[in-house]
Amino acid sequence: MTDLTAIKTTEAASVRAGNRALSVMERIRSFILDGTVHAGERMNEVRLSKSLDVSRTPVRAALQALAGEGLLDYAPNRGFIVREFPLGVIVDAYEIRASLEGLAARFAAERGLSDSERATIEKSLVAGDELLSRGEFAEGDLLIYRGINGDFHDTLLAAARNRMLSEMIRICHHVPMSSSRNIVAFEHRDVRRRHDDHHRIYEAIMASEPWRAEAVMREHVSSVRASLVKSLTHRGQ
Amino acid sequence: MTDLTAIKTTEAASVRAGNRALSVMERIRSFILDGTVHAGERMNEVRLSKSLDVSRTPVRAALQALAGEGLLDYAPNRGFIVREFPLGVIVDAYEIRASLEGLAARFAAERGLSDSERATIEKSLVAGDELLSRGEFAEGDLLIYRGINGDFHDTLLAAARNRMLSEMIRICHHVPMSSSRNIVAFEHRDVRRRHDDHHRIYEAIMASEPWRAEAVMREHVSSVRASLVKSLTHRGQ
DNA sequence: ATTGCAGTAAGTGTGTACACTTTTTCTTCG
DNA sequence: CGAAGAAAAAGTGTACACACTTACTGCAAT
Structure with missing residues (x-):
């Protein structure tokens, strides 16, 4: 055996x-x-x-x-x-994730971040700034950003301190093609815009503006969904 | 056996x-x-x-x-x-449900209702109107309203046509004390207000206002959470 | 008395046999 | 040749036995 x-x-x-x-x-x-x-x-x-x-x-x-x-x-x-995952279901999963991660951001803003969580998030923001500062992506940069992006979202989720919420979002991630680790739009400008969202979300949380944190996060995830739809309808297939 | x-x-x-x-x-x-x-x-x-x-x-x-x-x-x-379900988790579950049911309402508004779904919802609205028209609750009326309320929410959820969403909301319902079948506030006025929410949600859906349907539904479920918190902190326990 | 260490009991993890259900195949009749 | 039905094959559902891990108990040594 x-x-x-x-x-x-x-x-x-x-x-x-x-x-x-x-x-x-x-x-x-x-x-x-x-x-x-x-x-x-x-x-x-x-x-x-x-x-x-x-x-x-x-x-x-x-x-x-x-x-x-x-x-x-x-x-x-x-x-x-x-189970089958037609396009519609995948797109819906992003919408669900947008709602749930928005809620997570709100909880995080209400409950506050621990020192180590704050450190992790700030590190991810700095790392992203640096990566984007060159104005162009080198080979492997997108893979690196994938990690940065994952850290940001995972940490925020932990800061929400709600297990049920974590598990539901995890389920969304397990839907094929729907993981936050998948950077959908590969254009530099798109990644820059999303990273800017991260900054704004963090600002809202630190300013204790749960409401704003939720709204920005929702829009943030939703925009990934929009990019996915665009890239899929654009290139045919 | x-x-x-x-x-x-x-x-x-x-x-x-x-x-x-x-x-x-x-x-x-x-x-x-x-x-x-x-x-x-x-x-x-x-x-x-x-x-x-x-x-x-x-x-x-x-x-x-x-x-x-x-x-x-x-x-x-x-x-x-x-698993333990401290009060905080139960309260959070309402918030999660508010987000998810809000999304369901939006989907329903976007996707439209079938004839039978429309009939079921209208029936639940009429039944609620009638029950509330007397201005006071008789013995067993709350049990009846529980059914009416359940029908409304279940039908809307079905109209959202998304399985993952249904399952997540079902999980929220299985959290102790967190079912939509539990009418938390028993005052006539509270039930009347919630039933009025149902009317407004249905109006928004029929008027193809997904946005408004979502907002009202979120507030609707959230208000139940607020009532729960109030009733628990009020009566000590 | 307290701590550490067996030895033992209790409990979960896995393999396997058999019952029952579903699906396929083959036969027979129209 | 096609359809219906019966037999067979394949597959899931349940029970149970045994391996392995964890938890407990009691004894001994400090």
Whole structure:
């Protein structure tokens, strides 16, 4: 038996599934996200068991967990099938995320930031300023900005101090193509504009203007959705 | 073996767990909500198995499903424990619901209502008008209004045509004390005001004013939260 | 008395057998 | 040749046994 007990326990707190089941869950998730299994396809438990070299028990646990995250659908006596994510659903997910992250920004403004949170956010702002100051992107810069962007949003979410909110936003991120780590528009000007939003959000929070923080954050995420729609309708496909 | 194969398959679509597991899930959920098991308590699988007279397998499935809904926490090799819901979390849940239902109202306004949805909502509005017209509540009237209120919100949610949104709102409802079926303020005037909100939301939707529908709905749910807070801080407890 | 360390009990994690349901395939009749 | 139905195959649902981990208890040493 493969002794791969090295598992990311880092995974978002409350999620179920013990040792083996957890790693199986991640593997199946990647099957779904990288298109190894197609949308609408049935997840055959015995086949998965054999291909992952575990029994059906952890496979079932993983499938149930993924259904809880909304990646799979369940029908009694018929098992799990890969949920479809048509464009409309993906776009809606951005809208939901906009509402929820707006709320998170408001909570953060109401509740205040810890020292380390403030430090992390300020670091991300400075790093972004620096990256953008050259006026042009070098190779790999976008990857770096992806990290900066993720730090900003994750930290703000933590500062909201609400688990349910975190989990819901996490679910939005798991919708294919909908992660905040995906920088949709690659133009320098667009990234600059979004980074400026970050500054404004932080200002609003530090000025204890929950209302304004919420509004700016909503618009911020919403504008990413708009960019996505534009880039998809523009290039055909 | 007890042959209770009569199970509500009506339960919200994508949720996992086959025949027996589903009924077990409902039973465990009620244990949690009615306080049979206390917050922070561990959910012993073998004990539950015996007390519910099924094997551990469906119990585990049910527990995982409930963890997916956020009612339970999971820790590897340590099982499931009942999540705590301090007042702050409950209040926050209303705020989250306000955001999400606001979004649902906007979607409904953008996407339009089907004939049957329009009929259901109009019926709920008329029924509410009638109930309120007497100026005073008789015994059982509040129970009736609970149904009317539920119909209104459920129908609007369906009209939003977004599953992820529905599921998230459903999760909010499962937070103890946070259901839209709980009429928090029992004063005639409060109910009248909320019912008037329903009218305005419907007007906004029919007038294709997504923006206004969202704003009114947000305020509508938020005001319930405010009433809850007031009623809890007022009566001590 | 307190701390540390077995040894043991309790509890979760996984594998597997079998029951039941669904789906497919093959046969038979129109 | 097509459709309906029955048998078979495939697949999910549940129970249970055993492995492994965690929690507890009691004893010994300081």
